[in-house]
Amino acid sequence: MQKETRPIPQEAFDWYDEYAHGLIDRRTFLSRLSSLSAVGISMAAITPALMPNYAKAEQVSFNDQSILATFETFSSPEGHGEGRGYLVKPRELQETAPVVLVIHENRGLNPYIKDVARRLAKAGFVAFAPDALYPLGGYPGNDDMGRKMQRSMDRVKIENDFIAAAKFLKKHSLSNGKLGAVGFCFGGYIVNMLAATIPQYLDAGVPFYGTPAAKSIRKNIKAPLMIQLGELDKRVNATWPEYEKDLKANNVDYIMHMYEKANHGFHNDSTGRYDKESAELAWKRTMNFFEKHLTKS
Known part of the structure; x- marks a missing residue:
């Protein structure tokens, strides 16, 4: 039995x-x-x-013949001096395309985030996923160690590295001049921070279960935002009412989706928190949002 x-x-x-x-x-x-x-x-x-099982997180193979992935470095004078990320583009891209910065959780550029970048390239975008742990040698292949490494680093310098990465990507030779950003957990916070810190660069942002930028700079937000939240995520959801109040006060074009019975991390298909139905709907909405704001003049 x-x-x-x-x-x-x-x-x-x-x-x-x-x-x-x-x-x-x-x-x-x-x-x-x-x-x-x-x-x-x-x-x-x-x-x-x-705990994550990254064998489950490959929706688009790194050997997929329709995309091409490389690693590129960028200058980050206000951060750690130099950053590095995973750049993925459609293989048959002839000219330029909308570009999307993909921002990892609080543990470095793990296989799940690389796969998210490949999913974007498969959909026709140029995706760039920086690794905050690059100054320490990069994601170590283990999430626990990755978290420990990221906690040991200067938070302000990490944020400046992502600001530098956004500027690098916006001006990249493959860019059509339209920049989007999607991030998860810590990465969701970074999307909110970028929207408030470099509003002249960001054209659309999708933070998944990320906390807001500092209250003092939220008034700077100009880009349309799609906020993705899980109903069971008490920690992040507690920050939403005040954030929404500030977005409304500043006439920000935003929409919030709350996914019923979904946990923090519901989009991450490598753990038990993954909610397939919510994740697929959230991703479809994300693609439509980027299509609307990044591909039309």
């Missing part, structure tokens, strides 16, 4: 979110997970469901 599989309780996802964002340490996280054994859920069953 097949053994019944118990669903992962919501508190386990909440604990993982706290751990992933440095609110609790690994020991506390694992201790909390072990407490679930009292209700018949073993650590061996739950841990793989929460």
